[in-house]
Amino acid sequence: MLRNNNVVFSCFVFYAVLLLLKMYVLAFITGQVRLRKKAFANPEDAMRHGGLQYHRLDPDVERCRRAHRNDMENIFPFLFLGAIYSMTGPSLGTARLHFVAFTAARVLHSVAYLAALPAPTRSLAYVAAQVPCLSMALQIMAAVASYA
Template identity: 45%
Template sequence: MAQLMEDKVFMAFSTHAAIVILKMMLMGPMTAYFRVTRGSFANEEDVARKSAEEKKKLLRSHPDVERVQRCHRNDLENIVPFMMVGLLYALTGPELSVALLHFRVFTASRLLHTVAYIGKLPQPSRGLSYLVGVVVTFSMAYSVLSSALLL
């Protein structure tokens, strides 16, 4: 493990992995914020202390809450594969400059995706940022498979 902590590629991966994981984790509190500010709750116990009439108003969906939840779900669908593939990629010993390019582009794409999604930016901003992240993950997966097939 000590050797890994000295590997610049692994440290770069660890840094970018931590950034995107923290970004993904912040989507939960962001959902809670939107629920409270938009008065949109999903569970009966969330509004248990309210009157029957208030409960009817609060137990509903809201487009902004659903938007944050879709963004969070998209993170789960993209960051988890990045973590797995990125770790394998880092362990194959790629060139530091190429690895940094992969990690930085993926991190930037996920941050831009969130800004585009939550900020309701016009397409193709969200679609392109999503696609860039997917391409980066596929590129790393291709590199891992190419390295493994050479053994």
């Protein structure tokens, strides 16, 4: 447990770290696909791995990069919202539900992206992750509205 004894914040930290580890896994997968497909973004990397002909785009590498970029566009706001939300005094059960729902939806989103699952799997996962974020944002606004 963290020193401030805020169990909701400790719960948030657990899921935040899981999400960051998931992002590292996506980065690793992107690098492995790049190496396997010999598709390098920088000429110096291409030269190291066989020549300038490998300084090119590859659809599989680009799919991994898009999945990673989408994570950054969604997980970073969650990290901010979740940290602030944890300070508003929600019940542990309600907070955990928000954190688990977001984490599960983002994992599903990444799997759907990388495996090219049929539509609308990825879109539904995206929306499912937005619901807890919107809920936390509204609860934060309600908690601080009297101070604005």
